[in-house]
Amino acid sequence: MKQVVYTIRENAPLTAKVWRMVLSGECPCDRPGQFVNIRLAGKFLRRPISVCDAGEDSLTILYKVVGEGTEQMSGMRPGETLDVLTRLGNGYDTAKSGQNPLLVGGGVGVPPLYLLCKQLLGEGKKPRVIMGFNTSDEVFYEDEFRALGVPVTVATADGSYGVRGFVTDAMKGVDCSYIYTCGPLPMLRAVYAASDVSGQYSFEERMGCGFGACMGCSCKTKYGNKRICKDGPVLEKEEIIW
């Protein structure tokens, strides 16, 4: 963990509810799948947001406006600064991926898969991506993933774009060596049930501190009690208790 003051470089909507914020500053992130915890004026608790992309001196987060905190973030302008705790959580381990990992994201679970995808490509692996949304208006980052040169399948629950149905419908018949996934709990459960390969699942929980001190986000696993913020957010398929 490190505390960094970032300067907002960009902050713009990708869809009606999902925004992209690019931050400039040092020491962005160790591993894909980690998150940052952002302090906002007038709010007591920080807001945990997954890291979508990280460069030498920049960090990209995609966030959905769902409450007062994220609403406030959407009103911030380039040049403003943010007090951020960064390098939080364990992140994805790419060593276990095999040659053909499948990346499955749902809604705002898609962002952390982007940096993961880049890293897997950098290691000479051949990832493919399945992303699920409710409707065509909510689709984001399809072009960004395609620009990396990986196969991308988009599923929409209402059938308004791509494959009609859920990510698990798009997974049918797809061969893969391993699964990396992030998304809402019902989606994680469905991916778990629909796959016969191992994988890593990224979970979301309301957090107090975000760095393992308060036990606010504990869950039970087959390997004992874990803190989603510190021992997670990524859990191995084999340890998950639903």
Added chain:
Amino acid sequence: MVDTSVTLSGWRLDNPVIPASGTFGYGYEFAELYDINCLGSLSIKGTTLSPRFGNPTPRIAECPSGMLNAVGLQNPGAEKVKTEELPRLAKCFSKKVVANVSGFSLDDYTEVCRALDGEEQVGIFEVNVSCPNVHGGGMAFGTDPASAAAVTRAVKAVTTKPVYIKLSPNVTDIVAIARACEEAGADGLSMINTLLGMRIDPRTRRPVLANRTGGYSGPAVFPVAVRMVYQVYEAVNIPIIGMGGVTSARDVIEMMLAGATAVEVGAANLVDPFACRDIVAELPAVMKEYGIEKLSEITGGAH
């Protein structure tokens, strides 16, 4: 050179700043960030006789100037605290700790204190009486003077270490409870625990916390804590560890003027992991600003 040291029942602390139980784990997460030996002491995560997972999640909710928590005393149990957590903490913290203990019956309290009584690392016991008494219809020990006194007597009988009772603010008359603890032999008091609160999500029309209610902490409760410490200081002759919404060296001084001998810092650690280090660092300058040379002399100075 100003003197920041204070003394709790004969135990000298370099400064009065103590991270509060449940907001600092067993110290390791913070020891990765800075040398935690700058702290006066630290109060370990509330320890029960048996291991506890705690409440279902969500356990945390945002509030104006604070937060609700309903963690539910997650801890590995007294035996593991003794054999694993305390030895691990000793590697990064050379001072004595405040051992925060909880129970759901008198036997629970005495067994936990017995288990930890021989530990050189434990400076004092801080006995949380905000838990429900399973043999008393589930009412918290700390909401009734007779029950709080019974816990105090039971714990005092099994340990030679100083016993501080951590009082609940969710009572009609905290002074009566404080007096009952003093009469039962408490060496000191620790106050205040969190204020019972609740948030409801208008979208789901359900409480935010899975436990429905939780403890309110953070700067919002600071004036309540100062008031209660002030009232109790007038009524008892034992030292008070003051806490509740402390976030700065100025708050530490205000809490001490109300009547506290030492001060715990809780929720602030969760949003600013450097909060306690920074408070310790700024204390000398703030003391100078207020013309304080010896910090221990200001306890109760507002009376």
